[in-house]
Amino acid sequence: MxxxxxxxxxxxxxxxxxxxxxxxxxxxxxxxxxxxxxxxxxxxxxxxxxxxxxxxxxxxxxxxxxxxxxxxxxxxxxxxxxxxxxxxxxxxxxxxxxxxxxxxxxxxxxxxxxxxxxxxGAFAMTEPEAGSDPVSQQTTAVREGDAYIIDGTKRFITSGNHAGVVLVTAKTEPAARHKGISTFVVPKDTPGFKVGHQEDKMGLRASDTTDLIFEQCRVPADHLLGAEGQGFEIAMRGLDSGRIGIAAQSVGVAQAALDAAVHYIKNRSQFGQSVSKFQGVRWMVADMAVDIEAARQLTLAAATLKDRGETYTLQAATAKLFASEMVNRITGKAIQLHGGYGFTKDYPVERFYRDARVFTIYEGTSEIQRVVISNHILKDKRKG
Known part of the structure; x- marks a missing residue:
């Protein structure tokens, strides 16, 4: 349906x-x-x-x-x-x-x-030694009177160089593990906050990805988002919504790749006929279209649950996993359908392929999505 x-x-x-x-x-x-x-x-x-x-x-x-x-x-x-x-x-x-x-x-x-x-805006949780395991982050926030002093380095932060405000996670009670993480609203002009190294990436090259460095960064206490110790909950809720977003991005890029491939094979002739006439090519196109439609429906289903106010963590992880893996298959096939031309920058599928590769990595790798999904199915509770 x-x-x-x-x-x-x-x-x-x-x-x-x-x-x-x-x-x-x-x-x-x-x-x-x-x-x-x-x-x-x-x-x-x-x-x-x-x-x-x-x-x-x-x-x-x-x-x-x-x-x-x-x-x-x-x-x-x-x-x-x-x-x-x-x-x-x-x-x-x-x-x-x-x-x-x-x-x-x-x-x-x-x-x-x-x-x-x-x-x-930007969201800063990932660190050099803390990606899939946010509890291992080393950034700290220590209360001093009417402020918190933040120290640490965040890595791979989308829009880090252009953000006017950043939501930053930090440990306020390190011994409490995930219950000791808090989130702070940090304006870019806060003393002690600076932008570090900007990545030279494979794809998404017009979107900046940077380090953010906090050195004795003094943030007013009223910039605490939610309550102390609520940072992990805030991050996980945001990531549920973010994963639907990545699924949606995956669908869009995949559709662009399919449309570009269809345009190419209709206008390319080999062995005296249009490439689109070959059965092997037509079957590849059919498989691509089915993959995209399945990802689109998973994404819409997760978004519908969100609109209803229902829990959608499982559906968000499912949509993100399937769609992000799907777009990597689709863009690869689109290049294959272009033949040698697909490997050049003369055609957009080369860019689509590079852009798509990170979708299985950020905001929770495919492996993390499988952990989330299997935990829901097997009813395992997270420890810590």
């Missing part, structure tokens, strides 16, 4: 599709080559209400549902995966965390400009 979209959801998807294919896609290849952050496009997306889609209007957002959000995100990813990942982190993790756990003052000061697209 497919997940039908409402008239409003279809209208949002249509609007974003037109914008993405006319505006976002136009400079995607050049941004990939030059590693230029899509600031102007993100500003336009803010004006369209795409940077805080699930945030209520009273805080500057569009008040859209999760199904509309993943549909819109897929369309942006179809045009430019680098732009889509910025949109995804902004909506799924940063805005959502502030909406659900922020004080009224935090929402007015930080959530509203984020949702309106006036400011970019």
């Amino acid at each position: 497919t997940m039908p979209l409402t008239e409003e959801q279809l209208m949002i998807r249509s609007m974003v599709r037109e914008f993405a294919r006319k505006v976002v896609a136009a400079g995607a290849a050049e941004r990939d080559r030059t590693k230029v952050f899509p600031a102007d496009i993100l500003n336009q997306m803010g004006e369209l209400g795409l940077m805080g889609m699930m945030v209520p209007p009273e805080y500057g957002g569009s008040g859209s549902d999760a199904v509309s959000y993943v549909s819109a995100l897929s369309e942006i990813a179809y045009a430019c995966a680098s732009t889509a990942v910025v949109m995804s982190v902004q909506n799924s993790i940063v805005c959502e965390s502030l909406l659900h756990f922020g004080t009224e003052e935090q929402k007015k000061r930080f959530l509203t400009p984020l949702a309106e697209g006036e400011m970019i």
Whole structure:
């Protein structure tokens, strides 16, 4: 059974599709080559209400549902995966965390400009020695009077160089393991906070990924997000939403790769006929289309549960695992269908292939998704 979209959801998807294919896609290849952050496009997306889609209007957002959000995100990813990942982190993790756990003052000061697209946000949990295991992070936050002093280094932070505010996890009670992790709202101009090394990446090259360094970074106590010790819960809730976002990105890139491949094989002749006439090629196209549709429905199903206010951790992990693995298969096949030309930068499938590779890694590797899924099936409770 497919997940039908409402008239409003279809209208949002249509609007974003037109914008993405006319505006976002136009400079995607050049941004990939030059590693230029899509600031102007993100500003336009803010004006369209795409940077805080699930945030209520009273805080500057569009008040859209999760199904509309993943549909819109897929369309942006179809045009430019680098732009889509910025949109995804902004909506799924940063805005959502502030909406659900922020004080009224935090929402007015930080959530509203984020949702309106006036400011970019980042989420900083990963560290040099703590990726899949967040409990091993070494960043600390020590209370001193009316402030916390944060020390540590975060790694692989999306939008780290352009973010005006960062949600930072740190240990406030190291002996308490995951229950001793807290989250802080840290503006970029906070003394002791600086941007470190920027990665030269394989894909998503127009989206900056950096180290963030905190050295005696003094953050006011009222910048604590939620309660002390609630940081792990905040992160896991944000990652559930983020994983739906990655699934949506995967669907968008995969659809772009399939469409590019279909266009190529229809216009390429070998052995006196169109390449699209060969049975082996047609079967490959059919398998690609089935894979994409399965990923799309898993993504919509997870988003629907989110809209209903139901627990969707399992469905988010399932969608993320299948869709991220799927897009790597699809982009690889798209290159194969292009033959030698697919291995060159003259055709977009080469970029799609590079962009897709990280989807099985960030916001929880495929292996971590399998742990989440199997724990739900086997009813194992996390220890610690």
